[in-house]
Amino acid sequence: xxxxxxxxxxxxxxxxxxxxxxxxxxxxxxxxxxxxxxxxxxxxxxxxxxxxxxxxxxxxxxxxxxxxxxxxxxxxxxxxxxxxxxxxxxxxxxxxxxxxxxxxxxxxxxxxxxxxxxxxxxxxxxxxxxxxxxxxxxxxxxxxxxxxxxxxxxxxxxxxxxxxxxxxxxxxxxxxxxxxxxxxxxxxxxxxxxxxxxxxxxxxxxxxxxxxxxxxxxxxxxxxxxxxxxxxxxxxxxxxxxxxxxxxxxxxxxxxxxxxxxxxxxxxxxxxxxxxxxxxxxxxxxxxxxxxxxxxxxxxxxxxxxxxxxxxxx
Amino acid sequence: xxxxxxxxxxxxxxxxxxxxxxxxxxxxxxxxxxxxxxxxxxxxxxxxxxxxxxxxxxxxxxxxxxxxxxxxxxxxxxxxxxxxxxxxxxxxxxxxxxxxxxxxxxxxxxxxxxxxxxxxxxxxxxxxxxxxxxxxxxxxxxxxxxxxxxxxxxxxxxxxxxxxxxxxxxxxxxxxxxxxxxxxxxxxxxxxxxxxxxxxxxxxxxxxxxxxxxxxxxxxxxxxxxxxxxxxxxxxxxxxxxxxxxxxxxxxxxxxxxxxxxxxxxxxxxxxxxxxxxxxxxx
Numbered sequence: 001x002x003x004x005x006x007x008x009x010x011x012x013x014x015x016x017x018x019x020x021x022x023x024x025x026x027x028x029x030x031x032x033x034x035x036x037x038x039x040x041x042x043x044x045x046x047x048x049x050x051x052x053x054x055x056x057x058x059x060x061x062x063x064x065x066x067x068x069x070x071x072x073x074x075x076x077x078x079x080x081x082x083x084x085x086x087x088x089x090x091x092x093x094x095x096x097x098x099x100x101x102x103x104x105x106x107x108x109x110x111x112x113x114x115x116x117x118x119x120x121x122x123x124x125x126x127x128x129x130x131x132x133x134x135x136x137x138x139x140x141x142x143x144x145x146x147x148x149x150x151x152x153x154x155x156x157x158x159x160x161x162x163x164x165x166x167x168x169x170x171x172x173x174x175x176x177x178x179x180x181x182x183x184x185x186x187x188x189x190x191x192x193x194x195x196x197x198x199x200x201x202x203x204x205x206x207x208x209x210x211x212x213x214x215x216x217x218x219x220x221x222x223x224x225x226x227x228x229x230x231x232x233x234x235x236x237x238x239x240x241x242x243x244x245x246x247x248x249x250x251x252x253x254x255x256x257x258x259x260x261x262x263x264x265x266x267x268x269x270x271x272x273x274x275x276x277x278x279x280x281x282x283x284x285x286x287x288x289x290x291x292x293x294x295x296x297x298x299x300x301x302x303x304x305x306x307x308x309x310x311x312x313x314x
Numbered sequence: 315x316x317x318x319x320x321x322x323x324x325x326x327x328x329x330x331x332x333x334x335x336x337x338x339x340x341x342x343x344x345x346x347x348x349x350x351x352x353x354x355x356x357x358x359x360x361x362x363x364x365x366x367x368x369x370x371x372x373x374x375x376x377x378x379x380x381x382x383x384x385x386x387x388x389x390x391x392x393x394x395x396x397x398x399x400x401x402x403x404x405x406x407x408x409x410x411x412x413x414x415x416x417x418x419x420x421x422x423x424x425x426x427x428x429x430x431x432x433x434x435x436x437x438x439x440x441x442x443x444x445x446x447x448x449x450x451x452x453x454x455x456x457x458x459x460x461x462x463x464x465x466x467x468x469x470x471x472x473x474x475x476x477x478x479x480x481x482x483x484x485x486x487x488x489x490x491x492x493x494x495x496x497x498x499x500x501x502x503x504x505x506x507x508x509x510x511x512x513x514x515x516x517x518x519x520x521x522x523x524x525x526x527x528x529x530x531x532x533x534x535x536x537x538x539x540x541x542x543x544x545x546x547x548x549x550x551x552x553x554x555x556x557x558x559x560x561x562x563x564x565x566x567x568x569x570x571x572x573x574x575x576x577x578x579x580x581x582x583x584x585x586x587x588x589x590x591x592x593x594x595x596x597x
Binding site for chain 1: 335421426555
């Protein structure tokens with residue numbers, strides 16, 4: 001009997017360490033990513049210093065590189081995506097949790113989740129072959145003729161109307177991140193205690209008031225967490241953006257002008273990069289990873305806080 | 315009178331809000347249907363037997379298919395699944411059964427959640443640095459490694475969440491019979507959570523099947539049929555990317571055909587996972 005107990009204790013210890021080893025692999029990968037990207041990026045950081053961040057230049061032949069063009073393209077396209085996706089996601093979450101007939105909730109929820117499952121390269125192809133021509137004819141041309149001559153905002157709508165550019169990339173990105181944000185919002189709306197909601201209805205609130213003044217304040221942190229999650233996705237998305245952003249290494253001058261993002265510079269140029277160009281692409285990758293890591297960490301932290309609030313207040 | 319006006323205004327706000335919310339839903343559904351419609355109409359037009367029997371054509375030549383890319387994708391994704399299944403499940407077991415409250419487990423959980431959404435192109439760069447630059451050539455193995463890095467967090471977190479749903483009394487009953495911890499974990503809790511874990515695996519496969527960015531720098535592409543995982547390997551996502559951006563009409567058609575194949579596979583996996591999970595848990 002003692003032998004059996006000893007053997008089992010030994011097996012248990014092995015199993016414990018084995019599973020622990022595999023779970024620590026994730027941390028090893030994280031450290032590995034940061035270290036290997038940084039080491040490969042080092043020559044660029046040494047040569048340009050902090051100046052790299054706002055240097056507006058991308059000259060492969062003379063080896064003069066700055067991250068500003070790609071950072072601006074990334075941030076603006078992701079910003080446009082959030083501007084469009086957040087209200088849509090809020091509307092969808094509201095519809096799915098409050099007004100939708102119960103028998104339709106599941107199929108419609110699944111449909112939105114399937115939108116998240118469609119691979120990003122499909123969004124890219126759709127953007128390039130279908131959305132860009134549609135966008136050029138039905139949005140860019142009318143917008144330019146209506147608003148292009150206006151003072152103050154006219155410059156936003158200048159430039160060629162071929163359908164490709166920062167705004168088009170932002171719109172495609174919006175549909176990519178929409179399901180992620182909508183799913184989080186729906187989930188946090190559902191954790192609002194029924195008693196709060198029913199009390200508000202009992203006082204005579206309309207559905208809109210219940211959502212705006214009871215559900216939304218109660219789930220605020222989770223909602224912001226969901227938005228940050230969408231932002232993290234939008235910043236790092238490669239394929240959907242690369243197809244439609246126009247891939248021009250120039251500072252964009254309007255919403256219609258072609259630009260580039262960190263991820264699409266990497267996808268387009270990494271294959272032919274040598275020397276300092278190669279190191280600079282790693283530097284861009286390092287920057288992208290750091291930015292998305294911070295955004296996603298904030299998202300996660302906010303969502304954990306919502307879960308905790310749910311645990312204590314019910 | 316004043317009250318009635320206020321009431322009318324609130325009613326109006328409610329109506330406007332709910333209408334906007336419904337139109338948001340309609341816009342989301344329209345986007346999905348529009349994408350699927352475009353994909354199906356272009357994809358089925360390109361769907362011919364030669365898609366599965368011929369290899370990717372050279373620039374400027376007629377016809378061609380995607381045989382090498384389909385085989386390459388299956389091999390790269392298959393190996394990635396073989397690697398990430400045991401790793402992800404064992405790591406998930408650790409997080410629930412052993413490291414429930416420890417600080418390291420908490421931190422691992424946090425990092426795993428971030429890795430779930432980390433930009434996949436950066437993972438490609440990382441694998442390039444450790445598995446391509448050091449060896450000296452692009453390879454199917456490097457592609458599998460990059461995809462595993464994406465799949466492991468997915469498997470890990472779903473396994474953990476599913477194991478957490480197993481009632482504690484089941485574990486306690488097994489412990490009371492004198493079962494050691496590893497037996498309880500593998501033969502009681504893991505079995506009880508089996509359908510959820512399999513669902514997680516299917517979703518992980520769906521997730522990595524369409525990933526393009528990490529394969530660009532790792533598996534690269536290969537114009538010819540090859541099953542050598544140590545050499546550059548053709549795969550559907552990268553072929554779609556290159557062909558869709560090309561000026562040749564037959565290449566663009568092949569890209570639509572490949573896009574249809576991938577999307578059908580991914581959507582089918584998602585739907586199977588959902589239906590399977592619902593059937594198993596409702597019984």
